[in-house]
Amino acid sequence: EVQLVQSGAEVKKPGESLTISCKGSGYSFPSYWIGWVRQVPGKGLEWMGIIYPGDSATRYSPSFQGQVTISVEKSINTAYLQWSGLKASDTAIYYCARGLALDDWGQGTLVTVSS
Amino acid sequence: DIQMTQSPSSLSASVGDRVTITCRASQGIKNDLGWYQQNPGKAPKRLIYAASTLQSGVPSRFSGSGSGTEFTLTISSLQPEDIGTYYCLQYNDYPITFGQGTRLEIK
Numbered sequence: 001e002v003q004l005v006q007s008g009a010e011v012k013k014p015g016e017s018l019t020i021s022c023k024g025s026g027y028s029f030p031s032y033w034i035g036w037v038r039q040v041p042g043k044g045l046e047w048m049g050i051i052y053p054g055d056s057a058t059r060y061s062p063s064f065q066g067q068v069t070i071s072v073e074k075s076i077n078t079a080y081l082q083w084s085g086l087k088a089s090d091t092a093i094y095y096c097a098r099g100l101a102l103d104d105w106g107q108g109t110l111v112t113v114s115s
Numbered sequence: 116d117i118q119m120t121q122s123p124s125s126l127s128a129s130v131g132d133r134v135t136i137t138c139r140a141s142q143g144i145k146n147d148l149g150w151y152q153q154n155p156g157k158a159p160k161r162l163i164y165a166a167s168t169l170q171s172g173v174p175s176r177f178s179g180s181g182s183g184t185e186f187t188l189t190i191s192s193l194q195p196e197d198i199g200t201y202y203c204l205q206y207n208d209y210p211i212t213f214g215q216g217t218r219l220e221i222k
Contacts, residue, residue: 035211037159044200044202044213044215044216045151045153045159045202045204045213045216046213047204047210047211047212047213050211059209059210060210061210061211062116062210063210095158095159097159100206100211101147101149101161101164101165101204101206102149102151102159102161102204102206103161103164103170104161105158105159105160105161106158107158108158
């Protein structure tokens, strides 16, 4: 069974850094893209970017380029989403999903940024 | 960027009704389109990929059609558990883009 398990909820202050994770199991992790999707509370889904664990090739949405970093450690089947300076506007649920077509989804990680 | 325009943005229907949601792409995307259901408080779940292929385990009352720029998701007989928000997604070109969502409620 394919599973994507994300790290737990985070509460941070503006300006702090943060890395959240997404661990895949039940399939060949290096062979499938992992995408990240943002959902601001009460709003729609926004595609942020995607990484191919096999060679770490990465593509970002222009809206998120330079705002976040997507990375992967394929030896432990884990993808990451990183911020170096959080803003209150980063408060959202972040989902990881497998494949270009977002076949299977993680449970989501709620990130709250508040002073 | 390819813009995905969904309609309607919300709809209310009765149990047993046939429901149709439309997604229009700003340029041709062949059949590189998926439909996703998000029940309240849950992660999204894919229902359809390649415009018309039903995801394994998804009830057969869901179906998708279309290619190029016009796509449709149909629920043949609405059930109470179908409430939530539905999104289309194009994966033909970067950046990958979602429609704005259609909120479905039961009358």
